[in-house]
Amino acid sequence: MxxxxxxxxxxxxxxxxxxxxxxxxxxxxxxxxxxxxxxxxxxxxxxxxxxxxxxxxxxxxxxxxxxxxxxxxxxxxxxxxxxxxxxxxxxxxxxxxxxxxxxxxxxxxxxxxxxxxxxxxxxxxxxxxxxSQGFAAWLGVVRGAGVRRGDTVFVTGAAGGVGSLAGQFARLHGAERVIGSTGSRHKADRLTGELGYDAVVLRGAGPIEEQLRAAAPDGIDVLLDTVGGEQLRAALALARRNARFALVGALSAQLSDDASAPTGISTLALIARGVTLRGISAMDHQDAMPAYLREFGRALREGALTxxxxxxxxxxxxxxxxxxxxxxxxxxxxxxxx
Missing domain, CATH: 3.90.180.10 (Medium-chain alcohol dehydrogenases, catalytic domain)
Known part of the structure; x- marks a missing residue:
């Protein structure tokens, strides 16, 4: 041609x-x-x-x-x-x-x-x-945090390309309660009305930790984090014993002028509660791509996920x-x- x-x-x-x-x-x-x-x-x-x-x-x-x-x-x-x-x-x-x-x-x-x-x-x-960014979402759920039946899961940046799928994958893997964070009431309504979230924490509507405590009074088992910063600290404050945190993004720093900005967290809290904190990158898990494609494709065809x-x-x-x-x-x- x-x-x-x-x-x-x-x-x-x-x-x-x-x-x-x-x-x-x-x-x-x-x-x-x-x-x-x-x-x-x-x-x-x-x-x-x-x-x-x-x-x-x-x-x-x-x-x-x-x-x-x-x-x-x-x-x-x-x-x-x-x-x-x-x-x-x-x-x-x-x-x-x-x-x-x-x-x-x-x-x-x-x-x-x-x-x-x-x-x-x-x-x-x-x-x-x-x-889609579904592979990162799936890795966070399956390999990063190992979501299992009965878990309460908090997904930061829930309306983003990763978060909009991570909550759905968490539900497919047995999560009992899925909570997300986002920046607008319109997106919060879509998360609960269309994407299976039970509750939403709104940035700018008060301290994140207080909102998360109201949404998960018994604490959280899993964090799927795309943001970092205040939301990561809030999740740690609500972490149950042996909670699993999968970090798949750091947008609070990357969308600022200091992409390497640190997040201050309590290492004593990590130790005392046995919290697992794991960074996960798709580059290190290409062997999982076939399993992800099978699950993602089946869920899309069956209407179990959008x-x-x-x-x-x-x-x-x-x-x-x-x-x-x-x-x-x-x-x-x-x-x-x-």
Missing amino acids: SLPATHREVRLAALPEGALTPGHFEVVTAPVPVPGPGQVLVRNRLMSVAAVMRPLALADPDTFGLPQLLHKTGEVMRGPALGEVLRAPGTELAPGTLVHHRAGWREYAVLDAARASPIDPEALPDPAAHL YPYTRLTGIGQAPRALCELVAGRHLGAVLVEL
Whole structure:
């Protein structure tokens, strides 16, 4: 097939200091890249936008080992995308194959064949679900906290891409009571009315610990944390004996100007109550992907779980989509159709 000479891509124009705005990005026209041996040229069809993509600077990025979270001024943004293979010289990928990769934020991408994962069209009923943050949610529930029957579970950032699925996975794994946190009454109502949450703690509506104590007077068994900060401290104050905390995000720091900001917690409380505190990253658990896809696909097909997302059209909408997501304007995932 004939290819255009140019395409559009989104570059970081400046690192934000304070609120993120579309002005921190620029949509530019660039030549369509040409694949070399062992590489694939992909026409991106759908990309995801997540709050964790907010550009940030770390004084010592090597300390965290998370280069995928860092963007330099002038560079093309990165993130998960689904695309169609157009050319793949010297590889086993055939043109027309739908692949998942991390070179989003551009209409065409060239990447090594090993970084393009073919999508099984039978695995999930909606191809867009391959761009969900469900794997992080599932890992937090299954491997991070080991949710079991009868648990009271607190999910921070419950209206986000991870939290909107984490509460549902917790319920599927036997949780008796699921409590979430969010920033608006509208989203709180959707969490309880559509996504199976029993109660919601509202940021800005009073101390988190007091609200959580009212929602879980007997304490919590599990924390699935995407936020950190005050909400992590509140969860520890309400932790039952042998509670399990799975930390899958740190948005309170990442959405601030100090991405490495610490959270002060009582180590004595951890010891006295036997609380397990575990950070969990999808990069370390790729062996679990088949089991996750089986469970996620089955739950979607049976209607036992829903995947909420907002879809916008056109790569030019991507900067606005990220700014709105960071500002709390959307519930669930945000996707951009290219």
